[in-house]
Amino acid sequence: MSPAFLLCGLGAAGLALARLAIGGFAPDGHLPAVVLAVHACGLVALCSVRPPSQDTAVGSRSAPE
Numbered sequence: 001m002s003p004a005f006l007l008c009g010l011g012a013a014g015l016a017l018a019r020l021a022i023g024g025f026a027p028d029g030h031l032p033a034v035v036l037a038v039h040a041c042g043l044v045a046l047c048s049v050r051p052p053s054q055d056t057a058v059g060s061r062s063a064p065e
Helices: 005-022 035-048
Strands: none
Touching: 005 035
Protein backbone atom coordinates (compact mmCIF):
# COMPACT_ATOMS: atom_id res chain seq x y z
CA MET A 1 0.00 0.00 0.00
CA SER A 2 1.06 3.54 -0.47
CA PRO A 3 2.16 6.04 2.17
CA ALA A 4 -0.81 8.21 1.17
CA PHE A 5 -3.19 5.42 2.21
CA LEU A 6 -1.38 5.18 5.54
CA LEU A 7 -1.68 8.94 6.10
CA CYS A 8 -5.38 8.93 5.21
CA GLY A 9 -6.03 6.10 7.65
CA LEU A 10 -4.03 7.81 10.36
CA GLY A 11 -5.85 11.09 9.79
CA ALA A 12 -9.30 9.50 9.81
CA ALA A 13 -8.63 7.47 12.95
CA GLY A 14 -7.03 10.41 14.74
CA LEU A 15 -9.75 12.92 13.90
CA ALA A 16 -12.53 10.51 14.84
CA LEU A 17 -10.81 9.65 18.11
CA ALA A 18 -10.39 13.36 18.89
CA ARG A 19 -14.06 13.93 18.13
CA LEU A 20 -15.03 11.11 20.49
CA ALA A 21 -12.76 12.49 23.21
CA ILE A 22 -14.13 16.03 22.91
CA GLY A 23 -17.81 15.23 22.33
CA GLY A 24 -18.07 12.18 24.54
CA PHE A 25 -18.77 8.60 23.59
CA ALA A 26 -22.55 8.86 23.79
CA PRO A 27 -23.70 12.48 23.97
CA ASP A 28 -27.40 12.79 24.75
CA GLY A 29 -27.59 8.99 25.08
CA HIS A 30 -26.98 8.29 21.37
CA LEU A 31 -23.91 6.72 19.82
CA PRO A 32 -22.25 8.88 17.14
CA ALA A 33 -22.46 6.22 14.41
CA VAL A 34 -20.75 8.30 11.72
CA VAL A 35 -17.78 9.08 13.97
CA LEU A 36 -17.47 5.44 15.00
CA ALA A 37 -17.64 4.33 11.35
CA VAL A 38 -14.90 6.81 10.34
CA HIS A 39 -12.74 5.61 13.22
CA ALA A 40 -13.26 1.97 12.22
CA CYS A 41 -12.39 2.72 8.58
CA GLY A 42 -9.24 4.52 9.69
CA LEU A 43 -8.19 1.56 11.83
CA VAL A 44 -8.81 -0.86 8.96
CA ALA A 45 -6.70 1.33 6.69
CA LEU A 46 -3.90 1.41 9.26
CA CYS A 47 -3.99 -2.35 9.80
CA SER A 48 -3.94 -3.13 6.08
CA VAL A 49 -0.66 -1.28 5.42
CA ARG A 50 2.38 -3.55 5.28
CA PRO A 51 6.02 -2.46 5.38
CA PRO A 52 7.89 -2.87 2.10
CA SER A 53 9.84 -6.07 1.70
CA GLN A 54 13.60 -6.03 1.37
CA ASP A 55 13.33 -6.96 -2.32
CA THR A 56 11.22 -3.93 -3.21
CA ALA A 57 12.61 -1.39 -0.75
CA VAL A 58 14.01 1.73 -2.36
CA GLY A 59 17.76 1.84 -2.12
CA SER A 60 18.12 -1.76 -0.96
CA ARG A 61 21.14 -3.60 -2.22
CA SER A 62 21.82 -7.28 -2.23
CA ALA A 63 24.92 -8.60 -0.52
CA PRO A 64 27.90 -8.98 -2.86
CA GLU A 65 28.67 -12.52 -3.84
